Amino acid sequence: MALRALKSTGREVLRAASPDCCNPEHGARMTRYCFGEGGEQERSDFEEHLLQCDGCWREVQCLEASVRIFRTHRDLQCALWTPGVIGVLGISGRLGRLLGGHFWSLFVASILYALLFALSLVFEVACDFDHFGRSAWYVAVLAIFPGVVLSSLAGLALDWTWTVRAQTRGLWVSVLVACLSVGLVVIGAAQFLPDHPITLMRVQAYPAQAAYLKDTLYYLPLWVLFALIPFHAVLTFQRQLKNGHHRTVLSLLSGARDAFSPRGCPYLKVWHLAVLLVTATLASFYLTSNLFDNLRPTPHMNLFISLVQTRTLCYFALGVGLLFWYAHTLNEIKRECVAALSVALSVQRQPMT
Amino acid sequence: MDLWKKMAGGEDEAVARFCDRYRSRLEFICYKRGVPRHECSDLAQEVIAAAACQIQNHKFREESSLETWLMGILRNRIADYWRRKSRQVTCVPLEIVSDGDGDCLAAAAIVESEAELPTMVHQALATLPEEHRFLLILSAIEGYTAREIAPLVGRSEGRVGALIAEAKAMFRIAIRRSEENPGSRRLNPRDE
Numbered sequence: 057m058a059l060r061a062l063k064s065t066g067r068e069v070l071r072a073a074s075p076d077c078c079n080p081e082h083g084a085r086m087t088r089y090c091f092g093e094g095g096e097q098e099r100s101d102f103e104e105h106l107l108q109c110d111g112c113w114r115e116v117q118c119l120e121a122s123v124r125i126f127r128t129h130r131d132l133q134c135a136l137w138t139p140g141v142i143g144v145l146g147i148s149g150r151l152g153r154l155l156g157g158h159f160w161s162l163f164v165a166s167i168l169y170a171l172l173f174a175l176s177l178v179f180e181v182a183c184d185f186d187h188f189g190r191s192a193w194y195v196a197v198l199a200i201f202p203g204v205v206l207s208s209l210a211g212l213a214l215d216w217t218w219t220v221r222a223q224t225r226g227l228w229v230s231v232l233v234a235c236l237s238v239g240l241v242v243i244g245a246a247q248f249l250p251d252h253p254i255t256l257m258r259v260q261a262y263p264a265q266a267a268y269l270k271d272t273l274y275y276l277p278l279w280v281l282f283a284l285i286p287f288h289a290v291l292t293f294q295r296q297l298k299n300g301h302h303r304t305v306l307s308l309l310s311g312a313r314d315a316f317s318p319r320g321c322p323y324l325k326v327w328h329l330a331v332l333l334v335t336a337t338l339a340s341f342y343l344t345s346n347l348f349d350n351l352r353p354t355p356h357m358n359l360f361i362s363l364v365q366t367r368t369l370c371y372f373a374l375g376v377g378l379l380f381w382y383a384h385t386l387n388e389i390k391r392e393c394v395a396a397l398s399v400a401l402s403v404q405r406q407p408m409t
Numbered sequence: 410m411d412l413w414k415k416m417a418g419g420e421d422e423a424v425a426r427f428c429d430r431y432r433s434r435l436e437f438i439c440y441k442r443g444v445p446r447h448e449c450s451d452l453a454q455e456v457i458a459a460a461a462c463q464i465q466n467h468k469f470r471e472e473s474s475l476e477t478w479l480m481g482i483l484r485n486r487i488a489d490y491w492r493r494k495s496r497q498v499t500c501v502p503l504e505i506v507s508d509g510d511g512d513c514l515a516a517a518a519i520v521e522s523e524a525e526l527p528t529m530v531h532q533a534l535a536t537l538p539e540e541h542r543f544l545l546i547l548s549a550i551e552g553y554t555a556r557e558i559a560p561l562v563g564r565s566e567g568r569v570g571a572l573i574a575e576a577k578a579m580f581r582i583a584i585r586r587s588e589e590n591p592g593s594r595r596l597n598p599r600d601e
Binding site (some may be wrong): 069083084086087088089090091100103104105106107108113115116117118119120121122123125126129131132133134136137143144149153157158159247 | 431434437438441474476477479480484526527529530531533534540541542543544549550559561562563572577578580581584585588596
């Protein structure tokens with residue numbers, strides 16, 4: 057506790073000299089001296105001080121011997137490589153960083169996710185581009201795209217904040233934020249989109265507002281299943297590792313029968329998500345080709361098809377990207393579990409003498 | 410009255426006290442300056458003898474502090490030692506070499522003789538936050554520089570350097586506290 061209090065005032069820690077020493081500046085010099093650092097002038101000055109000061113001399117003897125033991129004592133070195141120390145290098149050590157150290161992956165995912173909403177708005181009015189086109193681009197680029205990026209990152213950040221504090225409701229908060237943001241986007245888009253069909257088709261087409269709502273209902277499950285749930289699981293595992301539950305996490309990730317997922321953390325396996333993505337791909341091929349088959353020729357047909365294809369590309373890029381991120385992260389978690397458990401085993405075998 | 414004045418006045422007891430006070434410190438400084446452990450004692454003795462002789466001959470004129478003056482003599486003796494060494498090739502018995510840098514000093518041996526020292530060091534390290542402990546291990550044991558550690562832990566080089574300095578200072582304070590409260594030491598922290 058005392059050291060923690062001292063840590064908060066880092067400069068004082070660095071400078072705290074021997075209690076018997078009259079000069080507080082010698083604290084930092086003594087540390088550097090015993091660890092073999094500092095320039096020649098500083099060493100000479102400190103050695104001169106050492107001849108005068110009994111307090112520093114006593115402390116230097118003790119610190120010098122301790123540093124030498126620290127550097128050379130093999131059993132001690134084995135004992136120092138604890139699972140907690142391994143965690144600093146591993147993925148659990150990144151839990152305190154922004155979004156648990158996954159910021160850039162999730163930032164890119166948020167951009168792709170927001171791109172889906174923005175592209176949908178434009179292609180729903182593409183057949184009447186002369187009338188709606190310019191304003192559709194403005195609304196998509198200036199309102200929908202940044203709004204969805206920010207709200208999706210905010211949802212993830214809330215989940216991260218709650219999970220780091222060991223609260224289990226972070227996932228539900230992030231899902232709620234995602235649903236609310238989609239609701240707001242749909243309501244906002246309804247103010248702009250007409251309530252009659254715009255896309256000209258041989259079969260009955262949806263009105264633009266309903267079509268946009270249908271599109272968002274494709275995107276939201278993708279985000280929840282491929283981003284929010286895996287992200288929450290990864291954060292929970294990182295927290296578990298930080299608390300030293302390596303065996304529990306490894307059992308769960310290795311598919312042991314008696315393994316259980318932590319409270320408030322639905323755990324989806326990578327292959328579950330892969331099957332879902334393949335199914336979605338097959339369904340998408342069928343639905344898109346059906347859509348194009350029933351399309352009536354219009355002057356903006358090329359734009360419409362290009363936007364639909366781009367949307368499909370973004371959709372699967374998002375799914376595949378998140379799937380790869382999830383698989384990679386789970387692998388890192390497993391790697392840390394194995395390293396920490398092997399270190400713990402070797403420490404048990406070699407008790408410090 | 411100052412110790413050197415008593416020495417200058419010819420008090421034998423003052424010479425003995427002078428020797429007691431500075432000998433182990435001078436040995437320690439010799440060792441820190443790279444003199445082999447078996448030579449430190451002789452070199453410190455030479456400095457003590459030279460200083461005592463000059464004080465008794467009233468050659469110490471208090472133009473600087475006694476310690477500054479002593480350091481000057483020590484520096485010259487160490488420089489002489491290395492000059493001498495550069496001119497001669499000596500055979501060093503293998504047992505001296507194999508002892509390594511380890512148990513070299515009479516002074517440090519006072520602390521070292523305690524079998525509890527590794528435990529004390531272990532406990533002192535256990536009081537450090539995990540990140541600090543990890544950085545200290547990488548820096549002091551494995552010999553990594555702040556630049557090499559920075560990409561491993563995803564922090565800037567400057568921040569890593571600051572954390573390492575903080576960790577070393579925390580280690581020093583923890584060791585001092587262990588020394589101040591020896592009763593708090595246990596043989597093995599895992600026994601609890």
